Amino acid sequence: MPELPEVETVRRGLIPLLLGRTIERIVIRDSRLRYPVAKRRLQALLSGRKITAIKRRGKYLLISCGSHGILLAHLGMTGRFQFCTPRTAQASHTHAIFYLSGRKELRFVDPRRFGMLEAIHPEEVAKHSLLVDLGPEPLSPQFDGTLLSSVCHNRKRPIKNLIMDAKVVVGVGNIYASEALHWAGIHPHRAAGRLSHARIETLVDAIKNVLGRAISVGGTTLRDFSDPNEEAGYFAIELAVYDREGQPCHTCARVIKRSIQGNRSTFYCPACQR
DNA sequence: CGGGCGGCCTGGAGGC
DNA sequence: TGCCTCCAGGCCGCCC
Known part of the structure; x- marks a missing residue:
């Protein structure tokens, strides 16, 4: 959830x-x-x-x-x-x-x-064993382009897998990883080590903006999420790519694609994301 | 040792 | 209506 x-x-x-x-x-x-x-x-x-x-x-x-x-x-x-x-x-x-x-x-x-x-x-x-290896909070100043660049250096791993790794940065799950990569214009399968520093800076900003925006509207309600007062979150209506396979990209009208990465669905625009 | 992926669970959706 | 398959937002741990 x-x-x-x-x-x-x-x-x-x-x-x-x-x-x-x-x-x-x-x-x-x-x-x-x-x-x-x-x-x-x-x-x-x-x-x-x-x-x-x-x-x-x-x-x-x-x-x-x-x-x-x-x-x-x-x-x-x-x-x-x-x-x-x-x-x-x-x-x-x-x-x-x-x-x-x-x-x-x-x-x-x-x-x-x-x-x-x-x-x-x-x-x-x-x-605590579950907490000790966790990476920085994505909305904290410690998570910045310099830090993410150093983690990406020489890594062949797809950038989406990397930002979903809690040892790198916490809290970025399947939905927001797809969304942040879309806003940064980065293809989810791209090897982390082949991204320029400037694009990594853009990605850091995208992660912070997407998460911050989602918090401000009370999270995403996709299937069964609600807060303890049973209020639904409203971010689903803002999703640009997640769960939008076959629908037109809001930016360029190309059809949103879905692929499988690490046994998880990834959504992206093949034109906007390189 | 980095990293891909199986497995943990139940339920809902959709196909037939 | 019912059965079957597929899929789901996380994360540990196994194994290559």
């Missing part, structure tokens, strides 16, 4: 709902997510604790209970958080329920179970 803009939209949506609430009780209904959910550790670190901050690293959400613990969560492809009351009918694939003060509940729903939930100590964040 979600790439960085969707996760950021969820984070912003959860802040007013969760900050200041206490996690009174945690029920794991099905621990079979991407990794088995360590239920007792979750309860030991988080139950009885007050939520003080909600942060994001790449596509990971970090729901923090001060010095006591952090709920590290990943939505995978189909995960979502639902904020509701005890009377709300339970959706199928509700794997975890966090009972909150004020008679509210935070539920984790994930049909495909590619998501994850784990409780960690605050001091574990820096060296």
Whole structure:
């Protein structure tokens, strides 16, 4: 489901709902997510604790209970958080329920179970195996043309695969990789090492602009994404190439093509992207 | 060691 | 209506 803009939209949506609430009780209904959910550790670190901050690293959400613990969560492809009351009918694939003060509940729903939930100590964040090798945040100043140029140097790997690699830069998934390459006028199959510095600068700008724009409109709703208030995102109507195979390019009217890269669909305009 | 790709899961869409 | 195949926004880990 979600790439960085969707996760950021969820984070912003959860802040007013969760900050200041206490996690009174945690029920794991099905621990079979991407990794088995360590239920007792979750309860030991988080139950009885007050939520003080909600942060994001790449596509990971970090729901923090001060010095006591952090709920590290990943939505995978189909995960979502639902904020509701005890009377709300339970959706199928509700794997975890966090009972909150004020008679509210935070539920984790994930049909495909590619998501994850784990409780960690605050001091574990820096060296956690899932976080330690992550590249820079794409919207941070650290991610710039100089950095991406050095990563691209002499690499034969297609540029699309490279920008989707979380060790290079986090948060750029299949949709926004296709979109950013389109705006930068770069063919997704082009070897990273054969791009000029100027074009890499353009690509960095495109990534920042596409992600920033998507965040500002609440993410992309393609199939099943919505924020915790069940509001849909509106970026889908702005997609230039993604899921537009056979349709005309908005710039040059040539037909958008689809290819397979790394077992994933790639969409591009064969005329605008070289 | 870089990097391609299989596999993890379920459900929806579309073809017949 | 039903069955079958294909496809899906992520990411670890295996293997070349």
